[in-house]
Amino acid sequence: MQFAAIPGLEDVKANLLMAVRNGKVAHAQLFFGKDGSANLALAMAYATYLNCEDRQAEDSCGKCAACSKNSRLVHPDLHFIFPVATSKTVDKKPTSADYMKEWRTFAIENPFGSIHEWGETMGVENKQPAISADEARNIVTKISLKAFEGEFKILILWLPEMMNQTSGNAMLKILEEPPAKTVFLLVANNHEKLLTTILSRTQKVMIRGFDENEIVNYLTAQYQCVDDRASKIAFIADGNMNEAIRLVNEDEEDHHEMFREWMRKCFTFKVKDLTELGERFQKMGREGQKTLLHYGLSTMRECLVFQVAKQLSKLRPSEQDFVDKFSKATNSKVLENIGEQLNNSYFHIERNANPKILFLDMSLQIAMILKSKK
Numbered sequence: 076m077q078f079a080a081i082p083g084l085e086d087v088k089a090n091l092l093m094a095v096r097n098g099k100v101a102h103a104q105l106f107f108g109k110d111g112s113a114n115l116a117l118a119m120a121y122a123t124y125l126n127c128e129d130r131q132a133e134d135s136c137g138k139c140a141a142c143s144k145n146s147r148l149v150h151p152d153l154h155f156i157f158p159v160a161t162s163k164t165v166d167k168k169p170t171s172a173d174y175m176k177e178w179r180t181f182a183i184e185n186p187f188g189s190i191h192e193w194g195e196t197m198g199v200e201n202k203q204p205a206i207s208a209d210e211a212r213n214i215v216t217k218i219s220l221k222a223f224e225g226e227f228k229i230l231i232l233w234l235p236e237m238m239n240q241t242s243g244n245a246m247l248k249i250l251e252e253p254p255a256k257t258v259f260l261l262v263a264n265n266h267e268k269l270l271t272t273i274l275s276r277t278q279k280v281m282i283r284g285f286d287e288n289e290i291v292n293y294l295t296a297q298y299q300c301v302d303d304r305a306s307k308i309a310f311i312a313d314g315n316m317n318e319a320i321r322l323v324n325e326d327e328e329d330h331h332e333m334f335r336e337w338m339r340k341c342f343t344f345k346v347k348d349l350t351e352l353g354e355r356f357q358k359m360g361r362e363g364q365k366t367l368l369h370y371g372l373s374t375m376r377e378c379l380v381f382q383v384a385k386q387l388s389k390l391r392p393s394e395q396d397f398v399d400k401f402s403k404a405t406n407s408k409v410l411e412n413i414g415e416q417l418n419n420s421y422f423h424i425e426r427n428a429n430p431k432i433l434f435l436d437m438s439l440q441i442a443m444i445l446k447s448k449k
């Protein structure tokens with residue numbers, strides 16, 4: 076992966092490049108960015124840059140032997156650790172080494188992907204992947220060797236927040252006594268879950284979410300998405316490129332109509348209507364359900380902004396009308412609570428909950444929130 080393959084984020088890239096130019100490459104760095112950000116992609120591009128044999132001012136050369144190996148993630152000085160679980164092929168004590176082939180496919184084809192897609196790639200959809208203490212022992216073996224070909228030995232640890240106490244402590248020990256010319260890149264989505272001792276030993280690299288323009292440009296260039304649709308998706312995706320790509324691959328359906336009807340039926344609170352709507356929800360399939368929930372979340376956000384600032388983003392007239400009316404009929408507490416319901420349901424849909432039951436339950440909760448106004 077080269078920096079050029081990552082859309083936008085010129086500010087973040089410039090900071091990373093400057094550190095290398097000034098010879099100030101910190102040995103432990105925490106690439107922190109939300110789900111769907113470029114944190115993993117940037118860590119891979121940075122690793123490629125560090126070991127490139129012919130570094131250019133703004134990117135790796137993309138041509139040397141090191142770049143070629145890094146683009147396939149097979150450079151002998153590039154190591155990875157990521158959460159894993161048991162599967163049909165790996166039945167006990169799984170480690171990253173057991174899934175390297177799957178990892179290369181995932182990280183190259185879907186560098187903005189989430190732990191959910193990674194679970195699918197591994198074939199362990201319903202299990203919670205983790206980073207075990209065995210991995211920590213592997214780290215020691217991997218980094219105690221001298222760099223084979225490159226200037227740096229690099230270890231990219233994806234989602235360190237999924238380490239347990241034992242593996243976290245083992246990692247800490249390594250960070251305290253780093254071998255020379257070794258660079259640890261911890262790629263986290265949720266730094267609040269990290270051990271504070273690990274946080275204090277890493278240099279933080281904050282990676283913002285993609286802005287709307289960056290998403291629009293990427294979707295139009297890579298997916299031949301027309302401008303209007305790209306803008307709409309960028310708005311719903313809210314900085315999450317993984318979500319944007321998922322949406323662009325999905326059939327265009329009018330989620331606004333469905334969401335409006337749903338909220339109207341929650342207001343009137345007729346269980347029969349909500350049950351019928353639940354059947355339609357079920358027929359949408361998991362990806363469609365996720366999109367509707369995501370659309371709902373972005374609409375709640377829009378209403379919150381509207382209540383405070385009376386501002387509307389680039390919405391269609393029918394959407395503006397909805398946001399206007401819904402904001403007036405609710406308050407910020409209601410919007411936040413509905414958002415929480417949608418968010419929780421999204422989580423459960425990803426874990427294969429029964430959509431019909433989930434939808435009805437969620438609708439009743441939302442109806443109660445709307446009725447009690449809190």
Ligand SMILES: [Zn+2]
Nearest residue numbers: 127136139142
């Ligand atoms: Zn190169």
